[in-house]
Amino acid sequence: MRCPFCKKDNDKVIDTRPSEDGSAIRRRRECLGCGKRFTTHERLEEMPVRVIKKNGRREPFDRSKIHTGVLRAVEKRPFSIEDVEKLVDEMEREILDQSEREVSTRDIGELVMAKLRAVDEVAYVRFASVYREYSALEEFINEIRTFNPNGKTNGDKE
Ligand SMILES: [Zn+2]
Numbered sequence: 001m002r003c004p005f006c007k008k009d010n011d012k013v014i015d016t017r018p019s020e021d022g023s024a025i026r027r028r029r030e031c032l033g034c035g036k037r038f039t040t041h042e043r044l045e046e047m048p049v050r051v052i053k054k055n056g057r058r059e060p061f062d063r064s065k066i067h068t069g070v071l072r073a074v075e076k077r078p079f080s081i082e083d084v085e086k087l088v089d090e091m092e093r094e095i096l097d098q099s100e101r102e103v104s105t106r107d108i109g110e111l112v113m114a115k116l117r118a119v120d121e122v123a124y125v126r127f128a129s130v131y132r133e134y135s136a137l138e139e140f141i142n143e144i145r146t147f148n149p150n151g152k153t154n155g156d157k158e
Contacts, residue, residue: 008033052104073127
């Protein structure tokens with residue numbers, strides 16, 4: 001870990017413990033360069049979750065995608081930044097905590113919809129309409145691809 005004070009990358013760990021909710025490891029470190037102490041939080045990600053897209057491609061699970069969708073859904077609704085974080089944390093934890101290491105975009109969409117529905121009907125309806133439109137578009141693109149198997153669409157890089 002790079003020391004936030006002197007930027008040297010040389011430290012020893014003096015204490016390790018799980019965070020309150022168990023989703024991260026908190027390490028207290030001492031810099032061997034300047035002697036100052038700092039804390040790092042490491043998320044438990046030894047077994048990353050991969051997302052299976054409709055076309056069968058896999059990509060690493062990306063929390064920010066859920067975050068963006070939820071933010072858009074709760075726009076002008078009575079949600080604080082903290083409320084949104086909590087909600088997204090809950091969704092993320094549910095996805096990362098399951099034993100399956102691969103999850104479909106559909107499963108994620110359903111989970112987000114279920115969670116939103118439980119807290120705000122308007123946010124739920126908004127998310128669901130955007131999600132369904134997106135799903136339909138993705139299906140449409142896949143259909144075109146099967147007609148033209150050599151065709152590439154933008155954003156199709158590995
Ligand atoms: Zn230092």
